[in-house]
Every structure is written in structure tokens, then in C-alpha cells.
Amino acid sequence: MSKIKIAIIGVGNCASSLVQGIEYYTQNPDADGLMYRDIGPYKVSDIEIVLAIDVDYRKIGRDISEAIFAEPNCTKKFSEVPNKKVIVKMGNVLDGVANHMRDFFQVDSKMISVDIVSELKRSSADICICYLPVGSAEAARFYAQACLDAGVAFVNAIPEFICSDTQWVEKFIEKGIPCAGDDIKSQVGATIVHRMVTRLIEDRGHKIDNTYQLNIGGNTDFLNMKDENRIVSKRISKTNAVTSILDNKKIGVRIGPSDYIPHLKDNKVCYINVKGTQFGGVPFELDLKLSVEDSPNSAGVMTEIIRSLKIAKDRGMSGNINEISSYTCKSPAKQIRDSEAKKIFENFVNEQYGKL
Ligand SMILES: NC(=O)c1ccc[n+]([C@@H]2O[C@H](COP(=O)([O-])OP(=O)(O)OC[C@H]3O[C@@H](n4cnc5c(N)ncnc54)[C@H](O)[C@@H]3O)[C@@H](O)[C@H]2O)c1
Numbered sequence: 634m635s636k637i638k639i640a641i642i643g644v645g646n647c648a649s650s651l652v653q654g655i656e657y658y659t660q661n662p663d664a665d666g667l668m669y670r671d672i673g674p675y676k677v678s679d680i681e682i683v684l685a686i687d688v689d690y691r692k693i694g695r696d697i698s699e700a701i702f703a704e705p706n707c708t709k710k711f712s713e714v715p716n717k718k719v720i721v722k723m724g725n726v727l728d729g730v731a732n733h734m735r736d737f738f739q740v741d742s743k744m745i746s747v748d749i750v751s752e753l754k755r756s757s758a759d760i761c762i763c764y765l766p767v768g769s770a771e772a773a774r775f776y777a778q779a780c781l782d783a784g785v786a787f788v789n790a791i792p793e794f795i796c797s798d799t800q801w802v803e804k805f806i807e808k809g810i811p812c813a814g815d816d817i818k819s820q821v822g823a824t825i826v827h828r829m830v831t832r833l834i835e836d837r838g839h840k841i842d843n844t845y846q847l848n849i850g851g852n853t854d855f856l857n858m859k860d861e862n863r864i865v866s867k868r869i870s871k872t873n874a875v876t877s878i879l880d881n882k883k884i885g886v887r888i889g890p891s892d893y894i895p896h897l898k899d900n901k902v903c904y905i906n907v908k909g910t911q912f913g914g915v916p917f918e919l920d921l922k923l924s925v926e927d928s929p930n931s932a933g934v935m936t937e938i939i940r941s942l943k944i945a946k947d948r949g950m951s952g953n954i955n956e957i958s959s960y961t962c963k964s965p966a967k968q969i970r971d972s973e974a975k976k977i978f979e980n981f982v983n984e985q986y987g988k989l
Pocket residue numbers: 642643644645646647648686687688689706724725726727728729730738763764765766767772790791792816817818819822852853854927928930931
């Protein structure tokens with residue numbers, strides 16, 4: 634089976650876990666931790682990094698096997714990654730680096746961006762992943778446009794509304810290119826747990842009056858999100874991901890990143906609270922704490938998106954592939970309950986390749 638060639642925009646913690654994971658499941662094909670060992674003909678070991686773009690001079694010019702462990706990345710090292718002969722190249726900064734992040738994402742203003750469209754074409758990438766910091770509205774659209782110009786499929790892992798936006802999807806359809814997004818939904822993360830718990834409560838006949846989800850962490854993603862102006866779309870994405878699948882929309886709700894606690898590093902801690910009314914009008918309350926390593930939690934799902942989007946590409950599909958986006962992202966064009974989204978995703982793969 635041919636390799637799935639991928640380009641990465643933003644060699645941060647999520648990219649680190651993805652690159653380490655590809656190596657890990659190549660060396661240990663029977664190891665636990667994946668939702669699917671095979672997706673159609675593709676295994677995780679079929680994913681090959683061919684291009685990496687960042688703007689932090691501590692990563693640029695280094696092989697991706699080293700750059701993924703360069704500061705300020707702080708996620709756990711769980712895999713030895715040999716030299717991949719993929720040198721990280723300088724991208725377009727645009728709005729990727731917030732003012733309060735300049736000491737953390739260190740940009741050398743003398744470094745000039747490579748031509749992204751030419752690099753994407755030269756690398757023969759099948760799929761390009763956008764792993765930019767939250768709030769990179771302009772930069773995310775710049776790289777999405779570069780994918781359109783280069784004929785490369787696009788995955789938007791961040792809360793910018795591109796693959797769920799009709800006008801952008803039209804552009805991907807016109808060019809005959811598939812895409813999936815927006816805002817990746819982690820394997821067992823705050824969003825999926827909050828969706829499951831609140832749905833369970835409604836399915837069992839209790840009424841939800843209000844709910845909150847507080848998230849804290851110590852990676853650059855959490856530091857970047859200290860600026861409320863940068864996280865407007867993140868709050869929308871995370872809130873809609875929960876409220877969209879509830880019957881009662883008229884509830885008090887507050888969901889989103891809540892603080893940066895440096896010593897937590899890539900450990901994300903999430904507190905979910907739900908208050909409501911049970912049988913006989915009697916009140917109930919639920920409190921739940923989830924503590925996870927943030928970046929590997931999204932990397933597993935990314936291996937699913939990459940492999941299924943390659944199937945879409947092999948089939949000549951274009952535009953947003955909702956069978957993939959609804960299952961794997963917080964803000965797909967179409968929100969579907971997770972149990973149904975799983976069936977639709979598996980049917981999408983199975984229609985050609987048999988049982989997942
Ligand atoms: N579980 C998860 O970790 C999860 C879930 C959903 C969404 N996300 C989103 O995925 C994105 C990546 O997360 P992360 O933890 O890897 O972030 P990160 O802060 O570790 O990495 C971001 C990287 O982007 C680089 N960058 C900044 N501006 C750039 C530009 N203009 N061009 C190219 N590179 C640029 C930075 O130097 C850095 O290396 C974030 O938006 C995050 O919110 C993550």
C-alpha cells in the first residue's frame with residue numbers, strides 16, 4: 634500500500650505526539666490506544682511526514698525528529714524518532730504569534746518565509762494539517778488557500794471555521810480537493826466526555842438546568858488562550874459541541890479554557906459540572922474531573938482523520954467530508970450524536986473495504 638504523505642503547519646505539541654505516535658505504532662503495530670488499527674487499507678505506519686512548517690527559529694532548520702522536542706514543546710516523550718530527513722521550514726507568521734506569546738514562540742524577523750504553495754507541490758503531500766495556535770484566523774486561511782492552490786487535501790485541527798464554512802467548502806469543491814474539520818475532538822477529552830454525560834442525563838429523563846466545563850493546562854496552547862480576544866471561536870466551538878446535541882437548548886452554560894498553570898505542562902485537567910432536576914422535581918448535581926495528557930489525546934484521532942481523508946482522496950471526493958468531520962471534530966458542518974457519527978464514519982470506510 635502506498636504511503637500517505639502529510640505536511641504539518643505548526644510543529645507544536647500536537648505535531649510532536651502525532652510524529653511520535655507514527656513511530657510508536659510502526660514499531661508496535663499491536664499496541665493499544667488506537668480507535669482503529671486499520672482504516673480501509675491504511676495503518677498508522679503508512680503515514681509519512683514530507684513537509685513541516687513553523688515560525689519559531691528554535692525549530693526551523695532542524696529535522697522534524699529533533700524539532701518536535703525543541704522548546705517550548707513540553708508534551709511527554711513516548712517514542713524515539715529517528716532522523717526523518719524532513720527539515721522544518723520557515724512559514725508566514727501573520728497572526729500566528731500573539732503579542733503575549735512573543736517570548737514563547739520566538740520568531741527571528743530576519744528569517745524569510747518559504748513559498749508555501751511551491752513547497753506543498755514539491756513535497757507531493759497528499760494532506761496538510763493546520764496545527765496553528767488558537768486565534769490564527771488570517772494564518773489558518775492563508776495556509777488553507779495554499780492547499781487549494783497546490784491541490785493538497787486540508788485538515789483543520791483548530792477552531793477557525795473553514796471546513797464548516799459554505800464559501801470555503803465551495804472552493805474545495807471547485808478545485809476537487811477534500812477537507813475535514815474544524816477543531817479536532819480528542820479521543821477521550823473534555824468535549825466527548827461532556828457530550829456523553831449530558832446526553833446520558835437527558836436520555837434518562839432528567840432535565841439539565843445549567844452546566845460548566847473548566848479547563849486548565851500548562852502548555853503553550855493554554856498560555857496562548859489567556860487572551861480572551863483570541864479564543865472567541867474556541868468558546869463558540871467548544872460550547873456548540875455540547876449544546877448542539879442536547880434537546881433542551883435553554884440552559885445556563887459556560888465552557889472553555891480557564892487558566893494556564895505552567896507546572897501542569899501538557900497535562901490538561903477538566904472539571905465538568907451539571908445541575909438539574911430529577912424525578913419529582915428534586916434537584917441533582919454531577920461533578921466530574923478528567924486529567925489527561927492533552928496532545929497524544931488528539932494525535933490518535935488525527936491518525937483516523939488522515940487515513941480516512943486519504944480514502945476520500947483516493948475516491949476522488951471533494952469539499953468537506955462530513956462522514957469524517959462529524960465524527961472527529963468539535964465544529965463540523967453537521968453536528969450528529971457521537972454514536973450515530975461513529976456508524977456513519979464506519980459505513981463510509983466499509984462501503985469499499987468491508988468491516989472496520
Ligand atoms: N487535544 C489537543 O491538544 C487539541 C484539541 C483540539 C484542538 N487543538 C488545537 O490544535 C492547535 C495546535 O495545538 P498545539 O498544542 O500543538 O499548539 P502549540 O502551541 O504547541 O503549537 C503551535 C505551533 O505553531 C507554530 N506557529 C505559530 N504561528 C505559526 C505560523 N504563522 N505558521 C506556522 N507555524 C506557526 C508555533 O511556533 C508552534 O510550534 C491549537 O490551536 C489547539 O487549540 C488541540
